[in-house]
Amino acid sequence: MGLDIRLPIGALFTVLGVLLAVYGLGSNTTIYQKSLGINVNLVWGTVLLVFGLAMILLARRGLSRGFKLDREHPAKTKH
Amino acid sequence: MNLTTIDWIIMLVYFAFVLGIGFVLKRRVKTSTDFFLAGRAIPAWICGLAFLSANLGAQEVIGMAASGAKYGIATSHFYWIGAIPAMVFVGIFMMPFYYGSRARSVPEYLRLRFDEKTRGLNAISFATMTVFSSGISMYAMARLIQTLHILDEPFQRLSVAPQWIFHVSIVFSALIVLAYILLGGLSSAIYNEVLQFFLIVAGFSPLVWLGLKNVGGWHELTKRVPVAYTHSWAGMGSPQTNPMGVEWFGLVMGLGFVLSFGYWCTDFLVVQRAMAADSMDAARRTPLIAAVPKMLFPFLVILPGLIAIAVPAEPAPAVVVSSSNPPQHGYLGRGLIPPKIDENTGRPKLDENGHPVLDYDLAIPNMLLHYFPTGLLGLGVTALLASFMSGMAGNVTAFNTVWTYDIYQSYIRPNASDQHYLAMGRLATVLGIALSIAAAYAATRFNNIMDMLQLVFAFVNAPLFATFLLGMFWKRATGHGAFFGLISGTAAAALHHGLTLPSGAVPGIKGAWLGSVLHLYPSEMAQNLWTAIWAWTTCFAMTIVISLATRPRPEGELAGLVYSLTERPSEEHLAWYKRPLALGAGVIAFALVLNLIFR
Numbered sequence: 001m002g003l004d005i006r007l008p009i010g011a012l013f014t015v016l017g018v019l020l021a022v023y024g025l026g027s028n029t030t031i032y033q034k035s036l037g038i039n040v041n042l043v044w045g046t047v048l049l050v051f052g053l054a055m056i057l058l059a060r061r062g063l064s065r066g067f068k069l070d071r072e073h074p075a076k077t078k079h
Numbered sequence: 080m081n082l083t084t085i086d087w088i089i090m091l092v093y094f095a096f097v098l099g100i101g102f103v104l105k106r107r108v109k110t111s112t113d114f115f116l117a118g119r120a121i122p123a124w125i126c127g128l129a130f131l132s133a134n135l136g137a138q139e140v141i142g143m144a145a146s147g148a149k150y151g152i153a154t155s156h157f158y159w160i161g162a163i164p165a166m167v168f169v170g171i172f173m174m175p176f177y178y179g180s181r182a183r184s185v186p187e188y189l190r191l192r193f194d195e196k197t198r199g200l201n202a203i204s205f206a207t208m209t210v211f212s213s214g215i216s217m218y219a220m221a222r223l224i225q226t227l228h229i230l231d232e233p234f235q236r237l238s239v240a241p242q243w244i245f246h247v248s249i250v251f252s253a254l255i256v257l258a259y260i261l262l263g264g265l266s267s268a269i270y271n272e273v274l275q276f277f278l279i280v281a282g283f284s285p286l287v288w289l290g291l292k293n294v295g296g297w298h299e300l301t302k303r304v305p306v307a308y309t310h311s312w313a314g315m316g317s318p319q320t321n322p323m324g325v326e327w328f329g330l331v332m333g334l335g336f337v338l339s340f341g342y343w344c345t346d347f348l349v350v351q352r353a354m355a356a357d358s359m360d361a362a363r364r365t366p367l368i369a370a371v372p373k374m375l376f377p378f379l380v381i382l383p384g385l386i387a388i389a390v391p392a393e394p395a396p397a398v399v400v401s402s403s404n405p406p407q408h409g410y411l412g413r414g415l416i417p418p419k420i421d422e423n424t425g426r427p428k429l430d431e432n433g434h435p436v437l438d439y440d441l442a443i444p445n446m447l448l449h450y451f452p453t454g455l456l457g458l459g460v461t462a463l464l465a466s467f468m469s470g471m472a473g474n475v476t477a478f479n480t481v482w483t484y485d486i487y488q489s490y491i492r493p494n495a496s497d498q499h500y501l502a503m504g505r506l507a508t509v510l511g512i513a514l515s516i517a518a519a520y521a522a523t524r525f526n527n528i529m530d531m532l533q534l535v536f537a538f539v540n541a542p543l544f545a546t547f548l549l550g551m552f553w554k555r556a557t558g559h560g561a562f563f564g565l566i567s568g569t570a571a572a573a574l575h576h577g578l579t580l581p582s583g584a585v586p587g588i589k590g591a592w593l594g595s596v597l598h599l600y601p602s603e604m605a606q607n608l609w610t611a612i613w614a615w616t617t618c619f620a621m622t623i624v625i626s627l628a629t630r631p632r633p634e635g636e637l638a639g640l641v642y643s644l645t646e647r648p649s650e651e652h653l654a655w656y657k658r659p660l661a662l663g664a665g666v667i668a669f670a671l672v673l674n675l676i677f678r
Contacts, residue, residue, distance in 0.1 A: 019089060
């Protein structure tokens with residue numbers, strides 16, 4: 001398969017993570033009464049960002065390994 | 080619900096990605112196999128997550144949280160008893176036949192193994208069912224958007240009448256699903272299902288985190304709700320002593336065996352995801368990989384329901400209370416669960432004992448509103464919408480395949496070119512979605528018709544696993560046996576339902592429509608489970624009897640289709656942790672441990 005699913009997942013969560021975290025940094029703290037005083041936008045945004053970046057990293061590593069596989073056993077990979 | 084700009088941006092980003100995946104995959108769809116089976120080139124872990132996600136419809140997230148609030152942790156039986164064993168079985172024992180026979184669909188396997196009429200029966204009932212299920216998802220989603228007032232503000236700003244919210248929600252969800260399936264076929268649906276899986280986890284886990292923190296942890300939670308709510312096996316000795324009204328035998332046989340094996344092992348909606356795998360090993364691992372997150376899902380979807388009834392506070396003004404007018408006579412709900420409001424009087428509905436009828440389906444939505452500030456709320460709502468769409472898309476991709484291969488190619492136009500069937504598949508996608516929309520509108524008008532259809536589907540599905548079990552493991556089973564076994568199983572289900580009644584119900588759609596009540600069940604669930612047990616047993620027995628009376632198929636024709644005439648797939652070349660047997664054993668052990676912890 002050409003498209004590595006980890007790439008779009010990683011990209012989506014990186015974008016969502018950045019959006020939430022940046023919004024969390026700038027937002028008024030009164031909105032966090034609901035969430036027990038925790039700035040969940042910042043916390044959860046950071047978690048999503050880390051997850052997204054990890055996925056992109058994995059996809060890049062998988063990609064270079066995939067190329068090696070392609071060169072060594074061209075018949076094994078499907079298209 | 081007050082959504083602000085950041086919430087809308089999050090939602091838009093998600094929809095942009097969904098469509099983007101479709102566009103990227105478009106170039107890769109060249110043959111009908113690419114479109115319907117994703118070219119049989121998807122790695123196991125992706126198929127596994129899609130296998131799980133396709134089953135994660137609206138019913139899963141909203142329904143399981145509702146059931147968690149109603150019955151407590153016993154709802155986990157739907158996972159640990161009602162899914163895991165069947166998922167392990169289909170991976171280890173059945174996938175070699177589905178994948179190995181090169182059948183392109185479950186009905187096609189039935190034709191290879193039995194005959195044309197058995198395939199036709201299964202294909203037609205399955206195709207009808209998928210269209211209605213996706214219509215029900217669509218309807219439920221539009222209703223939820225209405226109830227939560229998600230679109231009220233933008234509609235007001237554009238000065239569009241609020242009656243249009245329902246129609247716009249239906250058309251919008253239909254167009255998104257249509258677009259990404261048309262573009263990339265099954266690959267696109269599978270990729271999006273994986274995306275949806277991660278989104279659902281990301282959107283609901285903060286809910287569990289904040290909720291548990293608020294009530295003071297799991298230990299405090301167990302003190303705030305009745306004992307049976309945090310012990311899944313408490314009182315299962317007799318139907319009178321547990322909230323579900325079922326005894327352990329009915330539960331294990333009905334749910335754990337008949338219904339769960341019938342769904343996970345024969346429903347093309349999920350099996351299709353495994354058929355798309357890139358190798359036999361990957362196909363066998365697909366359900367086993369899916370079983371691991373499936374086992375942990377109770378913590379994500381049942382726990383919020385349980386927390387919702389344990390939260391002491393009366394709902395803040397932001398929380399939805401079923402209708403636009405809030406209750407005037409003190410708060411009758413339970414935690415965050417509001418009572419249902421009678422549409423005619425505007426007052427809470429009461430049952431015959433004077434207790435309010437609670438609207439458990441609002442457990443998850445009210446939890447979102449209670450704990451999530453703007454920003455995270457956008458993510459939570461997006462996750463909710465994603466769960467509806469993955470259910471819809473799963474049904475539509477299963478429909479277009481069964482329609483094109485098992486109905487169109489078999490009965491309407493055989494021997495056309497592959498490009499013709501690819502075009503037909505695209506057309507069938509449009510048709511499937513158009514029919515879903517029709518079904519969604521039918522649901523708004525005739526509520527009883529939908530209930531009745533679901534009942535009929537339950538009758539049709541209940542005996543199915545007996546047919547597959549005999550087909551795969553008993554070479555003597557014949558086509559006539561399978562066909563008439565299925566019909567008598569369905570008839571037995573209808574007969575059983577027509578002669579029994581759950582306590583407290585009136586004869587009609589709930590049972591006893593044949594006039595007399597031979598047996599009174601303590602709960603609707605008990606009645607459903609026993610209907611399934613009767614149907615399965617009848618189909619099993621009748622298939623054997625009729626098979627023995629009819630001419631067997633020559634053994635040469637059955638190679639690769641029946642256990643005793645098929646070479647066992649070898650696992651030697653795989654690392655131990657990739658071997659289906661090792662994985663399956665691990666999954667079963669883990670499920671046992673979970674049952675022991677929450678017994």
